[in-house]
Structure formats: structure tokens, C-alpha cells
């Protein structure tokens with residue numbers, strides 16, 4: 001991508017009405033734009049990051065047997081009435097279509113996926129099955145804050161698992177926990193698997209909390225074994241359930257994912273049953289597993305930045321290389337163009353009306369992991385200057401060797 005053609009604009013100052021550091025940096029660097037409180041546009045740079053995160057999640061979901069579907073965002077009132085959540089879900093986005101019909105804009109999809117599964121799952125032979133989607137979700141929050149961390153509209157992956165019994169659900173739940181660890185590791189974001197409240201079926205669920213001052217959850221981390229407990233259930237534990245230690249560190253976190261045993265909570269209202277091997281009808285046992293993609297992106301930035309800007313981990317960076325052409329003369333241009341043609345995944349700062357200082361400042365703000373500078377000076381020794389965003393060291397690398405480091 002040529003920077004001269006890229007749809008973006010960087011800001012020197014923090015935008016108004018943004019309180020989270022991640023949203024300030026993402027807005028200043030031209031990744032996102034706030035359309036209204038709690039709703040954001042992802043600009044080309046931001047959308048590239050979102051797609052990289054999406055691909056990591058998709059790969060890992062497919063690896064644990066997930067089949068991708070896409071359910072509607074517009075979900076009928078009747079389904080929510082069946083589960084009682086038309087009334088009890090406090091941030092349900094309710095809308096009217098015409099005079100009669102009412103819908104909810106889906107904040108989660110048990111009310112759609114359970115009746116869907118009922119049409120296809122008949123016998124134990126049809127189980128287990130794992131369905132996931134990556135889709136925009138809605139929550140009618142009274143107050144929105146912390147930029148991408150709490151919004152009214154956000155991108156989420158939700159997977160629903162269907163099992164013959166609790167034992168099979170337990171096994172898959174563990175598999176999913178391992179898969180989540182892998183996903184967050186691939187996104188270079190340290191998380192705490194945190195005990196949180198469960199629901200009618202299981203006493204506890206697990207949240208994946210990324211530590212950040214912009215987070216809204218309070219978590220207690222065991223000083224000995226690092227097991228974490230959400231404040232909402234901390235009263236249940238005087239001592240750490242992992243190692244019996246009673247010393248906890250208190251931190252703020254943002255929930256980037258959760259895994260939840262649903263049991264028969266949603267299969268009963270929709271009569272989602274199957275014929276077991278003994279011929280008896282039994283309710284299908286379910287689990288659900290979410291990851292907020294836009295939130296995860298914010299958490300990655302909260303964790304990876306310095307006073308100059310964002311420092312993207314390579315796996316989720318919008319580009320691998322930031323190629324900067326300093327002077328606009330024939331020789332430098334020719335060398336830069338040649339590199340641009342031969343490098344993969346590169347943002348090429350080919351602009352001719354911007355000073356070197358501005359190019360460097362913007363490059364640091366945008367935060368692509370490897371910067372390659374071509375200038376008259378570097379070409380004197382047939383070289384380019386290579387610098388990692390997270391290091392101060394600058395290396396001169398022979399032009400002919402550059403492709404070996406990529």
C-alpha cells in the first residue's frame with residue numbers, strides 16, 4: 001500500500017471525548033474514527049488489524065472443530081420471550097419494525113442458535129457439534145466509555161457447542177480453554193484466566209482478563225500461583241482455590257473473552273432434545289465461548305505502546321514493514337520502488353510533501369514492527385537503514401541482503 005493513497009489522517013493531539021489510551025492512540029494514528037459515542041468506523045489500517053485478529057481466531061476455532069455460520073443481527077422478540085430474556089437482559093437493544101413486529105439487535109445468539117440446532121440435531125449421532133460466527137453485536141449501554149472497550153456495537157466471535165452430556169461438555173470446555181490461551185498468545189496479549197460467576201447451570205465461568213488501567217473489572221490475582229478471581233465472586237474465596245495462599249494482588253482488567261457452561265438453560269425453552277443411545281429423549285447440553293475482537297484490539301494497544309505511539313506485535317500489525325523513502329530524487333525513488341515491489345505486506349511512505357521528521361514521527365505513531373529507510377545517505381553504502389519499532393538500535397543492511405531478513 002502506498003501511503004500517498006492511504007485513506008487516513010494522523011492527529012498530533014489527543015481527540016476530544018476519548019478517555020482510554022488505546023482509543024486515543026488508535027484515533028491519532030488513523031486506525032479508527034468515532035461516528036458517535038460507542039460506535040466506531042474502522043479505517044483501512046484499523047480494519048487490517050481487525051482482519052488479522054479475526055483470522056487468528058478463525059484458524060483456532062476451526063482447529064477445535066468449529067463450523068462457521070452467520071446468524072442474523074435482527075432477532076425476533078418471541079425467541080427472547082421464550083427464555084425470559086426480553087425482560088431480564090438489561091442492555092437488550094429493542095427495536096420496532098412497522099406497527100406490530102419487534103426485534104432485538106443480538107447481543108449474543110443462544111436465542112437463535114438453539115432453535116436452529118433443533119432443526120438439525122435429532123439423535124446422539126448428530127452430536128457433538130460446534131458452531132461459530134464472527135459478527136457485529138449490540139448492547140444498549142446507558143453509558144459508553146473507554147473507547148473501544150465499552151461500545152454499543154462491537155465485533156465478536158461466539159461459538160456454541162452442543163453435547164450429549166455434561167461430561168462431554170467438560171472435555172470440550174477444557175479444549176476451548178487451551179484454544180483461548182493459544183489465541184491470546186498469538187495476539188501477544190497476556191491474559192489471566194479468571195474465575196467469574198456462572199449462571200443457573202454451573203457456579204463459575206471463566207473470563208479472560210487483560211490487565212489495563214482502562215479496564216472496568218477488578219480482579220484478584222493469587223500472588224503464589226497467579227490464579228485470578230473476579231471481584232464479583234471473590235467473597236466466595238478466602239483463600240486461593242488453586243494453592244490455598246491468601247495473598248492477592250488487586251488489578252484492573254478488561255474482559256477480552258469468556259467461556260461458559262450453559263447446560264440445558266437454552267435447550268429446554270426451545271425443546272432442543274436428542275434421542276440417546278438407550279432410545280430416551282434428553283435435552284442437548286450446551287456451552288458458549290466468546291471473544292470481543294474490537295476489544296481485543298484495544299487491549300493489544302493498551303499493552304503495546306510507548307510515548308511515541310503504538311508498537312504492534314507482528315502477528316496483528318496492519319503491515320509487516322514500513323518502508324520510508326526520504327528524499328525525492330531519482331536514485332532514492334528507484335531503490336525504494338524496487339523494495340516496494342519485492343517486499344510482502346508493506347506500507348510504503350512515498351509521499352514527497354512531508355519532512356523526514358514528520359515521516360518518522362508518524363511511523364512511530366502507527367507502530368509497524370519493522371521500519372526500512374532508504375535515503376541518499378544509506379544508498380552511498382548500497383544499504384538501507386532497518387529499525388525495529390520496539391528497539392532503539394538502527395542497523396545498516398546491504399540492499400542486496402534486505403530480502404534475507406524478511
Ligand SMILES: [Zn+2]
Pocket residue numbers: 222223224225226227240241242243244245
Ligand atoms: Zn494460588
